[in-house]
Amino acid sequence: MQVKIEKLDHYGRGITKIENKICFVENALPQELVEIKIIKETKKYFLATTIKIIKESKDRIKPICPYYNTCGGCNIDHISFEKENEYKEIKITEILEKFAKIPNNKIKNIIYDNPYNYRNKIILHQNNKKIGLYKKGTHDIIEIESCYLLNNNLNNELKNIKQVNDNGIVLRIGNKTKEILNSSANKHKIISYIGNKKYQVSEKSFFQINSVITEKLYNEIKEIINTSKSENVLDLYCGTGTIGIYISDIVNKVLGIESCKEAIEDANYNKKLNNTKNCTYKLGKVENLTKEITKEYDTAIIDPPRSGLDKRVVEKLLEIKPKTLIYVSCDPVTLARDLNLLQQKYDIEYIRPYNMFPRTYHVESVCLLNLR
Ligand SMILES: C[S@@+](CC[C@H](N)C(=O)[O-])C[C@H]1O[C@@H](n2cnc3c(N)ncnc32)[C@H](O)[C@@H]1O
The missing domain is CATH 3.40.50.150 (Vaccinia Virus protein VP39)
Incomplete structure (x- = not known):
């Protein structure tokens, strides 16, 4: 069916109404006319995916990431910044x-x-010899060569990861020092800077x-x-x-x-x-x-x-x-x-x-x- 999208919800999905019930539409932008497929219906709402964009929003851009629709790390890579x-x-x-x-x-x-390239941390997982990120909403692995959100030094480091333990592997980079924390390789001390202050951040500690x-x-x-x-x-x-x-x-x-x-x-x-x-x-x-x-x-x-x-x-x-x-x-x-x-x-x-x-x-x- 064809619907017109009214606005975005707080998860980046388009919103429209069908039979007076709210419908959340993945990959759809306000003012777009889209053909959708309902994938779930509850008492309160419908959930749908976009099959075809009939009238495209001027705010739509082509997502730059080849894994965009499978990975789930990004949700709004189809919207201009x-x-x-x-x-x-x-x-x-x-x-x-x-x-x-x-x-x-x-x-x-x-x-x-x-x-892009702002993330100073990534967690990789392994399943059946595949190493990478979890696919959207599952524990299946999507193998990635690089991630557009990730610091480029960490992207280079991804190539060196050959094994991951059950809890996954954490890679973190110190912003000025370029030191890399690799939780599986026992490389555990890195220093990051914010302004002129220095901070040690270990594997389990929170750091923005x-x-x-x-x-x-x-x-x-x-x-x-x-x-x-x-x-x-x-x-x-x-x-x-x-x-x-x-x-x-x-x-x-x-x-x-x-x-x-x-x-x-x-x-x-x-x-x-x-x-x-x-x-x-x-x-x-x-x-x-x-x-x-x-x-x-x-x-x-x-x-x-x-x-x-x-x-x-x-x-x-x-x-x-x-x-x-x-x-x-x-x-x-x-x-x-x-x-x-x-x-x-x-x-x-x-x-x-x-x-x-x-x-x-x-x-x-x-x-x-x-x-x-
Ligand atoms: C959003 S982070 C902020 C950390 C720090 N302010 C920063 O900017 O790096 C929230 C922190 O709260 C800690 N935390 C979670 N629940 C807590 C609780 N009930 N009491 C104290 N700390 C808690 C977490 O371990 C985490 O370090």
């Missing part, structure tokens, strides 16, 4: 408006950089995968800390200590809390590496260490995983009331949920999207909240 950035601004605006009643004038322009955008994001956080004259800062979900160390020169002290043991070991190593004297780290879940969140902290930087904040953490923040909250989020839906609660005592100054993950539907953002 300009339109992608606009889509991500709209996505954040709509989600925050819908779930947290935040007006659209609070959303600032998106920050972006190069759409787009170093260029990360530096821009951290500079914005530093600017906020500077303007709000923050002194004692909580770095919640601190990973390898990256943000706290980045701003440590302009504050009195930082307390980082993180649940991954290797990341805390890295954080303690990183503070020495940068000759930082005013950062302390605690291992544990933030929700179990709320006693550490005390009134002496005037600022909290909060950078949780996609699941967002545990209620106990929100309650504690509302109780001790730091004057400034800087919430870094990789999921606007959980951000909206948490802002809904934090708005009891905080005003949202602004939210700025960052295109940390080009060619995918994911979007990072930073939100500044001031105590009312």
